[in-house]
Amino acid sequence: MSHDILPRPAAISLEEYRGRRQALMAALPPRSAVLLSAATLATRSNDSEYPFRQESNFHYLTGFPEPDALLVLLPGRDAGEAVLFCQDKDPAKEAWTGIRIGAEGAEAQFGIDQAFENAERDERLYELLDGREAVYLPLDDEAAFALAEEVRRELGSRMRQGAQPPRALCDVAYLIHEQRLIKSEAELALMRHAAEVSARAHVRAMRTSRPGLYEYHLQAELEHEFLWQGGQGPAYSTIVGGGANACVLHYIENASPLRDGDLVLIDAGVEYDIYAGDITRTFPVNGRFTPEQRRVYEIVLAAQERAVQAVTPGVTLAEIHQGVVNDLTAGLIELGLLEGSVEARVEDESYRRFYLHSTSHWLGLDVHDVGGYRRDGEPRRLEPGMVLTVEPGLYLPEDEDIPEPLRGIGIRIEDDVAVTTEGHEVLTSGVPKRVEDIQALMMKK
Secondary structure (H helix, E strand, O other): OOOOOOOOOOOOOHHHHHHHHHHHHHOOOOOEEEEEEOOOOOEEEOOEEOOOOOOHHHHHHHOOOOOOOEEEEOOOOOOOOEEEEEOOOOHHHHHHHOOOOHHHHHHHHHOOOEEEEHHHHHHHHHHHHOOOOEEEEOOOOHHHHHHHHHHHHHHHHOHHHOOOOOOEEEEOHHHHHHHHHOOOHHHHHHHHHHHHHHHHHHHHHHHHOOOOOEHHHHHHHHHHHHHHOOOOEEOOOOEEEEHHHHHOOOOOOOOOEOOOOOEEEEEEOEEEOOEEOOEEEEEEOOOOOOHHHHHHHHHHHHHHHHHHHHOOOOOEHHHHHHHHHHHHHHHHHHOOOOOOOHHHHHHOOHHHHOOOOOOOOEOOOOOOOOOOOEEOOEEOEOOOOOEEEEOOEEEOOOOOOOOHHHOOOEEEOEEEEEEOOOOEEEOOOOOOOOHHHHHHHHHOO
């Protein structure tokens, strides 16, 4: 098994981060400001913390990797439009947890116009927001909202001295999310890399699989590759579901034995420079599909391949999903699990017993990435630069009315797909999904 190391793609440039901030400020009304908080450390147990992961919107606008920071955007400010407050330099604490970037480092290394340590934050915030008519912030961020209200109260108490507190607090999330929905070439390069690393991890798991192992053995192979290639780890909780566990959509226990004759469903992807990969593959534990498994698998695969081909500018996710629903419903009728016409079973939604989820979601800094699925009340049409998943599945419960050879079969096949001007690019083609290719790979162990 190859343990070579992939070349690292270029990081997002300071110029791109600056351009993102400029684009956001250009979308604001005059005399506005933006407040955006970094993530904070979260306690795991006693005096240990979970690994730090930066808040996605904050990362998108700054690339700044430390907790407990605050970005303030002030369009038109002569002394600098982007101001960052960050952790104080503290040699005693740095001896335990590492060197802090500090205000000077924030300006020199991250292209921030002006930076201050948090010790100066409260008083300087009053000065910075004095005279700004509206403050834009994520309204679901309780800490940022409380901070903005505190500034408004303090400036309100200084009105006799000429202070002008902000009159409105507005939600900034929609504006940032609209920007994030369309990926730049630099972002696409990082997402291709995340997809390639994720694909290699799935290939490792396929080659390792054999009866007698446990689900966590395949999880270990996947996450070894994520870290080996410089990722931060999984982009979400790794799913390894053998047998009927595959019918639990968000199964994450990964503690059961892998049995001869069962399928195993793996839904896993790396987080690389905070961008997510997201791949699902389903394959036989022993490397050979049974006739019944193959029959169900080919139905899902055909629906998935047709859905991927449908990804092109101007199409909606609703249209892609409807095509998948039609294909899977026809397959369920062929299997004898539904009766009647495709149209009737789609209309009464009886297919939903076996297909419970949507076909696609946006992908980017978050595995279920931001961006509206509707625009002006209508389903949003795809545009170049969007990245989405295509992931139909069938989940056949272990119920008495299901023919015994089909009971407990869960199959999902998922790829990451970028919308291009010509149509689409499948980012995750590095891991096989056709029956013959999977079996050939697994026999080459």
